């Protein structure tokens with residue numbers, strides 16, 4: 051018998067499958083040399099050769115696998131980690147994502163792993179100046195430290211060249227984990243967080259008796275008396291708490307000198323703290339009102355049978371408090387909680403609030419954190435199953451949780467939960483629901499304006515449901531008024547952008563010392579530059595879009611590719627000087643307001659003013675402290691911000707919200723208008739909203755005025771059914787892109803043909819998208835609409851066949867191809 055020999059051969063040849071950090075679909079098989087067999091384990095990283103003399107840090111995905119027939123796997127070079135850096139459960143999640151979003155495992159790994167775990171030869175590193183304990187290092191580590199102390203910074207490849215050993219990456223990786231070295235991203239100078247002065251009682255006066263004595267003694271110093279009383283009012287009597295200095299002075303109408311005299315008496319002290327905004331949210335005692343308490347009960351009951359529940363609650367109804375209660379209970383039961391927010395910029399405000407509400411440290415995870423910070427959070431979770439609360443953007447979903455009990459997806463309707471930039475184009479909301487199923491956790495998705503899909507799922511019984519119908523403390527929802535711009539324009543007020551009504555409204559709010567938020571969904575100064583003599587207009591050379599005029603930079607700028615040039619003095623086509631900017635963006639509105647309200651303090655919040663690390667937070671803090679009167683901004687101003695004193699919200703041009711060729715445009719317009727309106731009148735008196743439009747009869751406006759989510763939903767759901775859109779169908783979108791227009795078109799026709807052979811009438815297109823060319827690439831898109839009864843698995847298989855044919859085609863394989871499952 052030959053079996054003994056065969057057996058011996060197999061057992062000595064140990065093989066593994068790894069995931070490579072490349073845009074490749076599958077996993078790849080490698081041989082493990084005998085001396086490394088003991089180090090091989092699923093979830094550890096290995097360095098492997100791939101392609102021509104290139105090495106990559108890959109992740110071990112399967113061990114002890116069979117060798118695919120007819121292949122001769124290469125050897126792995128060495129193992130980088132002593133312990134796995136990802137869990138089995140994460141790998142299951144990756145598998146699901148790769149399959150569902152049809153991206154393959156490589157792109158999922160690239161999205162999932164924090165940079166610090168994705169070391170490549172190109173990474174630049176340096177010694178961490180803050181690190182001092184040089185002890186217990188391996189020879190390799192010592193060599194690296196020595197090199198780095200004479201060089202300021204080095205590329206990994208330079209270090210590799212210096213060492214005969216290929217294990218140098220392992221040593222670097224270990225030094226990164228220990229915080230001894232940093233990657234280049236972290237060495238960039240960080241903008242310092244803004245600090246504010248906080249007023250606190252000195253320890254001597256943190257006692258009731260001492261304080262009572264003081265208050266009696268102040269009867270002949272009314273200003274000081276007032277200040278102390280305001281302090282106690284704002285802190286709610288918590289003698290250990292503090293108040294931001296500007297807020298305290300503003301509320302008590304006091305000067306710094308009055309505060310100074312109380313400090314001289316030893317009553318108050320000033321502490322410098324990072325700009326955070328706790329005061330506005332210090333919910334003392336944190337007691338749910340009746341409606342909120344009832345909703346918590348309902349949700350808990352529903353979670354007995356449902357994995358996912360939808361919480362609908364009007365703006366300002368206290369959804370955050372409901373989340374907090376469920377978070378507290380989950381943590382108390384020893385489980386972990388993940389809280390996903392749609393906008394990174396919102397985390398600081400939320401983290402402060404949550405710390406207060408759940409009385410626990412909060413881990414934060416998103417892309418504005420440094421590599422080091424993200425790695426630390428990753429390793430911390432990898433190491434333990436302690437009850438942790440993690441707040442983050444969608445990437446936090448990829449953290450190594452061991453004991454996940456609850457995922458919260460706040461503002462679930464937001465499209466930023468979908469990854470749009472790079473494959474996999476996943477939805478963090480939908481992925482959270484899969485993950486909860488797999489890990490035995492629960493998902494709570496919440497919104498004042500839930501997506502049509504989520505409400506549909508709730509009404510079908512797939513999701514549980516609970517609703518908060520009233521704003522907290524019975525504050526009324528704002529009154530919404532429409533301004534007819536066709537009439538307003540005839541009256542020729544200002545420059546088309548600000549109607550007389552809106553200007554009056556702003557004046558009234560200023561008189562009442564209330565703040566104003568103005569919303570315009572276009573940044574820059576003006577979206578068009580036109581020649582009035584010949585009709586020439588400034589367009590991007592790489593994209594089929596107009597260039598936006600940015601006054602501050604004196605530049606024409608493309609918002610898609612960054613192409614820009616100086617504002618021309620004369621028309622490049624006919625040399626006429628009659629160049630005119632048309633339309634208006636946030637920058638122009640800010641300018642106009644400055645002329646109309648010279649005494650008002652005006653600020654702008656858009657991509658251009660919030661690029662720096664703490665810029666957004668600083669604006670929020672300034673607005674909260676009352677040092678901004680009017681805030682002009684893009685959709686950033688609409689998202690979940692909780693301000694106390696906003697009397698008026700103005701929408702400058704609602705028309706742009708629904709003028710889009712997208713079946714979700716109507717729903718989106720409703721959500722945007724309702725959310726931005728919701729910033730008005732959250733504390734105290736009822737807020738006002740003015741919406742400027744050229745189409746006063748647009749049906750969405752009626753639903754917004756009446757705060758009728760139900761009306762919007764019914765309108766939309768019947769349209770979706772009639773035209774076979776989600777939730778009645780599933781959509782896959784395919785994009786083909788190439789620099790040659792004709793070639794792109796041909797490839798798209800070919801690909802659509804392949805799809806049609808398999809899916810027939812379910813295929814729509816190919817068609818030109820609204821912007822047919824971006825960054826020099828022409829785009830064609832094709833849609834696949836799948837009815838509910840169609841097998842998703844079979845469909846994916848058929849789509850893969852088509853992709854294989856496209857990628858195997860001798861010329862069409864050159865097109866760039868992108869697949870979007872459930873596009874948003």
Ligand code: ADP
Pocket residue numbers: 330331333336337338339342363364365366367368369370371522692732
């Ligand atoms: P939403 O997220 O639904 O828009 P928030 O959770 O931001 O609403 O609550 C709106 C405001 O009402 C917040 O300032 C919050 O502190 C306050 N609030 C809500 N519920 C309570 C409560 N039970 N006790 C004290 N304050 C509350």
Ligand code: ZN
Pocket residue numbers: 581582583584585586621622623624625626
């Ligand atoms: Zn011209």
Ligand code: ZN
Pocket residue numbers: 590591592593608609610611612613825
């Ligand atoms: Zn461009």
